Amino acid sequence: MTESTESRNQRAGRTIEMSSTDTVATTASDPTAVVATAQFLTPVVLGLQALTINAKQAHWHVRGANFVGVHELLDTIAGNAGEFADAAAERIVALGLPLDARVSAVAEKSSVTSVPVGFAKSDDLVHAVIADIDRLLADVRAAVDGLDGIDLTSQDVAIEIQRGLDKDRWFLVSHIAA
Template identity: 35%
Template structure:
């Protein structure tokens, strides 16, 4: 099969591809992280937090698809394999077992803050090499920041 020809220069493709791959790792792991909390949640605010965690999962899954498709559009192969995500994630993993709602809210708030910081770095890194990717990352960052605010307000 023929490779997809990139509309970007080789150096711009490299910077942009690295930003997109990092975003993909964060988003795939975020969806798994939120689902793990969702499945093991307990506590007085169970229903509200349980449903809110699914919002995070939905956001992360849609965004990871957008990021991966953007990577292919610029001629970069996205890598969302389980081993890649496990090896490259920077999100501290949740403890195994039941998770009290207040601990889940705090953990998700912290994870979102870390991911947002990395997304902001990717937004800055893609300013010159690919403003189209930068626009995609800005939109995802805005959605992540909204969810961060909503989780932070619950603590």
């Protein structure tokens, strides 16, 4: 008789109790590492969700001589942030933990907040989005450092996010460089 997948997962420590009725088999073998991974990646997901919204806000309200270039770049940054958030969120969920990234949670827990309301000059919006990316990069770097030795696959996700945000930041800085 073959052992069930559920039995193998439980024996290997790969089942996390979600509630009294639900369990989810995870891709990780160490439940402590799973929780630590979620603690590092959750602020990254929330910050990326906020950046997605703020970059779109800036995209819609940019004005000035650099309108077309900045408008298109902000749209790209919003799309990138959404893809990065999805990758980090899916990693948390693949490990068997839930994630609260609803708008209310993002608004309450994210440090990304500097984009002004309403129309603004392109340089002002570029500076604001750079500031948002800088705050977010602090969380991403903490995840990269904290995940070293805990969960290298999750660390790889964080490294890819850092690489992408660094590139988006460079593109923004290039619009305001003298």
